[in-house]
Amino acid sequence: MNAVKSIGVWLKRFTTLVSVLSYAGIFVIMILIVADVCMRYFLNSPIVGAYEIVQYMLFSVIFASFAYCQLERGHVHLTMILILLPRPVRFFFYSVTGLLSTILAGLVGYAAFLQANLARTSEYVTGVLRFSVHPFYWLEGACMFIFAIAMFYDVVRSVIAMFNKEFAEDIQSTWS
Numbered sequence: 001m002n003a004v005k006s007i008g009v010w011l012k013r014f015t016t017l018v019s020v021l022s023y024a025g026i027f028v029i030m031i032l033i034v035a036d037v038c039m040r041y042f043l044n045s046p047i048v049g050a051y052e053i054v055q056y057m058l059f060s061v062i063f064a065s066f067a068y069c070q071l072e073r074g075h076v077h078l079t080m081i082l083i084l085l086p087r088p089v090r091f092f093f094y095s096v097t098g099l100l101s102t103i104l105a106g107l108v109g110y111a112a113f114l115q116a117n118l119a120r121t122s123e124y125v126t127g128v129l130r131f132s133v134h135p136f137y138w139l140e141g142a143c144m145f146i147f148a149i150a151m152f153y154d155v156v157r158s159v160i161a162m163f164n165k166e167f168a169e170d171i172q173s174t175w176s
Helices: 002-043 050-064 066-071 087-121 134-161 165-172
Strands: none
Touching: 002 050, 002 066, 002 134, 050 066, 050 134, 066 134, 087 134, 087 165, 134 165
């Protein structure tokens, strides 16, 4: 049980680091939008390609925050009916839905890697600034795999909660 908790601490630190990078990206997006609006209003000269830069940075920033939100128990869990079931059954269903979500996140990550490879081999670039977009797809895929790992960690915890009251109470403490 201590091994699972220590993995959780390490995973929490790692997802926090990824989340901090996400926050930095949001800050850069904010500064770029403010600068673009100010230059458009005061100098009648907007930043060329600001929309493209914001679009792809936002694309990356959003996916980078998923794993942190998962470990902070920020995602929606529909537990109104589960709470009425006996503990083993409750956490069995919770584990199954978590596993299905993990598989789905892994498939999205895999699809992002396929898209990145296609964008790289096709030399796909943006319309205005002409920068390559495949690194953004690589980043999306990596973030989705980190998200899948965070969800799988919760699946392991919920399987343990079927048999361990301490884990069950810890998980249920975030249910409303």
